[in-house]
Amino acid sequence: MTKELHSNVCDKTLFSSLYEKYAPGLNDILYYKYGANLNPGDKVQEAFIKMWENCSKVTVQTAKSFLYTVSNNMMLNEIKHQKVVLNYKKVSPKDYTNETPEFLMRKEQFMERYEKVLSSLKPEQREAFVLNQIEGKTHQEIADSIGVTRKVVGHRIYAAFDILKEHLEEFRLK
Structure with missing residues (x-):
């Protein structure tokens, strides 16, 4: 049985090594899955920010899963937002009034x-x-x-x- 050195990812050097290890692959997966229009690099950065904000709750073993889940959810939220924007653009404003x-x-x-x-x-x-x-x-x-x-x-x-x-x-x- 091996003893873990870190119970969470709040250590700066550990966090930095996790970033170097997972960021390129995560970016590639999001790019492949959703394309470049939704800025997968930004979502990767935001996922790491969210992991840093919750670093006391995230362990080294769950870091990869956390990052992939959060970034995927961010991409899905962005897709939903883009659908709302497109639907809003379809509605044209009134170009007339009922005022005499x-x-x-x-x-x-x-x-x-x-x-x-x-x-x-x-x-x-x-x-x-x-x-x-x-x-x-x-x-x-x-x-x-x-x-x-x-x-x-x-x-x-x-x-x-x-x-x-x-x-x-x-x-x-x-």
């Missing part, structure tokens, strides 16, 4: 008026409104960033809403 020309014109007019009213707001109101509505920040986050209280931020935002409602009333939905 009148709707598009009213939308454009609304955006012009909205930008005009937004630019007419006081700078502190505009800043608070844009941070809240466009960037999605909370009142407290805005207060912390501009150095005022949360109530002041709330007041500025609601004042901006009031001005926007007043000037954009004809565009309001009924």
Whole structure:
């Protein structure tokens, strides 16, 4: 009965020797089995990285099996991913809309008026409104960033809403 010198592959020199021993053959097998399009060399490298990350669990006797299984699974996952990419490319985006020309014109007019009213707001109101509505920040986050209280931020935002409602009333939905 022989006694093993290493219980796992965490030793750098042992790991290096395993790489030199198994990497070329593993690369050749993956290349032969799947071709060059799926980058078998990259999958070999990733398999060795995964073995290094799990080196305490992998013994010298199971290293070859571990590497071949992991790299083969990576190649299969890549094939599945390529199928998804191909299926996605088959679906063409809509090149039409159900929006009428009148709707598009009213939308454009609304955006012009909205930008005009937004630019007419006081700078502190505009800043608070844009941070809240466009960037999605909370009142407290805005207060912390501009150095005022949360109530002041709330007041500025609601004042901006009031001005926007007043000037954009004809565009309001009924």
